Amino acid sequence: MSDAVVPSPTAGGPAPARPAAVVAVLALAGIVVSLMQTLVIPIVPELPRLLDAPASDAAWAVTATLLAAAVATPVVGRLGDMAGKRRMLLASLVLLVAGSVVCALSDSLVPMIVGRVLQGLAAAVVPLGISIMRDELPPERLAASTALMSASLGVGGALGLPAAAFIADHFDWHALFWTSAALGVAALGLVAALVPESKVRTGGRFDLLGALGLAVALVTLLLAISKGADWGWTSTATLGLFAVAAVVLPAWGLFELRTREPLVDLRATARRQVLVTNLASVAFGFSMFAMSLVLPQLIQLPGQTGYGLGRSMLTVGLVMAPSGLVMMAMAPVSAALTKARGPKSTLMLGALVVAAGYALNIVLMSQLWHLLLVSCVIGAGIGFAYGAMPALIMGAVDPSETAAANSLNTLMRSIGTSVASAVAGVVLAQMTTSSGGYALPSENGFKVVMAIGAGAALLAFAVASFLPARRAAAGPSPVAGEPHEPARTTRA
The missing domain is CATH 4.10.860 (DNA Excision Repair, Uvrb; Chain A)
Incomplete structure (x- = not known):
């Protein structure tokens, strides 16, 4: 990787904006992109009919986005370090808008998959936003702002579910994608107008x-x-x-x-602080998605099962939405704890809170308020943890590697969610009960998934305990309250 950090040209970019405006716009962009996680959930059962395709083929409307996001996140992160983070952020939002329009105009499977792939390619917006914050914000605002940006991954998914359910219930399903296109255009315009281009770049040749x-x-x-x-x-x-x-x-x-200029600097990734944080991120991704798999099913299963609540998808969204607000509220709390005790302590506390939430769910699952409480507790733990992860990553990598390193961390969370989906699917498929002539996941099956979610959170706690102590963790990046050191630059 090139040692030079090349300042980007400022011509054509917006004038420096107030930090609060930059943070608000970047967080909004992150929330808009994370909406893509839950956008199609309300219409998944109807997709085979809507697209005139077999159920196994219609499922690619979900899978395609997952695969595209996994590939795009590290690639776009590296391009952001090389060619400009704002530039790649804008390109990602353009892809999101294009994908939304393609889906909104589609009535068959192939264009829907194409559109969903384009939406997935925008997944790097969150790590790019975190990296722009590192380059542009004063040190006293950095921890709280990156915590909010990191939490936007969960916030958008939680808040998007009730909105998507409402739109799907009251309007033609295409309105889901026209809405996402409009939100994408708004985010694109605000980023173009208010977010400056970072002066920190690596240059070099793309791998x-x-x-x-x-x-x-x-x-x-x-x-x-x-x-x-x-x-x-x-x-x-x-x-x-x-x-x-x-x-x-x-x-x-x-x-x-x-390779002299690799896509992923594996030597930097192998540094203790980066490696341990990424391993903990896999476990946290698992824990976060386990909640998203269990609670909606418990709310929607028929009441005659004895444990299902027989409610609608809109109710699911309303129960899950407060967890997103809790994640957002935890961002400044996470930053304050990081400043006082270091990001390691914040990450470990988040793991314990998530584990406690799943333990609570095992004994409280018979009323809507039980599930609301559980989702908020787990959301609080995820808010703590997701706020600490960028601080840990940025404390161990050079400013010129920030976007690539944060993108890899985001990818680790995505791998965790994919594994959670597979594991939960196997457990719930094997542990069933008969109701109305249908085989449905049993109450014990849900409890096993919750126990696995708690175990994954405790595993994240154990992994995080291997992080360096706070003093050892201080790296080339300022973490809350520590002074900036000037980046080494060369003139283009």
Whole structure:
């Protein structure tokens, strides 16, 4: 990787805005992009009819976004470090708007998948926003702002579910995508007008071969995980995809270690603070998504099961939405704790709160207010943890590597959510009960998934305990309250 950090040209960009405006716009962009996680959930059961396609094919409207996001996040993060973070942020939002319009105009499977892929390619907005904040904000605002930006991953998903359910219930389903297109245009305009381009860049040559190798490894791995339950875990397709990933991933790693300007600096990734944070992020991604899988089903299952509440998807959204608000509220609290005790303590506290939320869910699951309480407790823990992760990553990498490092951390969370979906699917498919002639997930099945979610959070706590102490954790980046050090620059 190039040692030079090249200041970007300011011509054509907006004049420096007030920090509060920059933070608000970037957080809004993050929330808009994270809405794509829950945008189609209310219409998933209807997709085969709406798109005139078999259910197995219609499911690609969800899977395609997951795969596109996994590939785009590290690639766009690296391009942001090289060519300009604001520039790549704007490009990502353009892809989101384009994908939303394509989906809004579609009535068949292929254009819907194309549009959903384009929406998934915008997934790097959150790590890019965190990286812009590091470059542009004064140190006293950095921790709280990056905590809010990181939490926007969960905030958008939680707040988007009731909105999407309401739109799907009262309007034509295409309105979901016209709404996301309008939000994307608003975010695009605000970023263009108010967010300055970072002066910190690496320059250098893009590692195209490394990007292709990583894309193959991630697509095969995540496709096997997400489709294994449908295809069969011992099917030729599933085992073949796992085998390809097992061969390509190590080969890609060796190539990256020998490349002068790699897509992912694996030596930096192997630093203790970065490595441990990324491993904890996988566990947190698992814990966060387990809640999203369990609570909606408990709310919607028929009341005659004895544990289902028989409510609508709109009720699901209204129960889940407060967790997003709690995540947002925890951002300044997380920053204050990070400033006082260091990000390691904040991350470990978040893990314990998430574990407590799942433990609570095992004994409180019979009333709507039980599930509302549980979602808020888990949301608080995720808010703490997601606020600490950017501080840990930025405390261990050079400013010129911030976008790539944060993008990789975001990818680790996504891998955790994919594994959670697969594990929960297997558990709930194996532990069933009969109701009205149908096999439904049993109450004990849900409790097992909750226990696994609690275990994943405790695993994150144990992993985080290996992080360096606060003094050792201080790296090239300022973490809350620490002074900036000037980046080494060269004139273009």
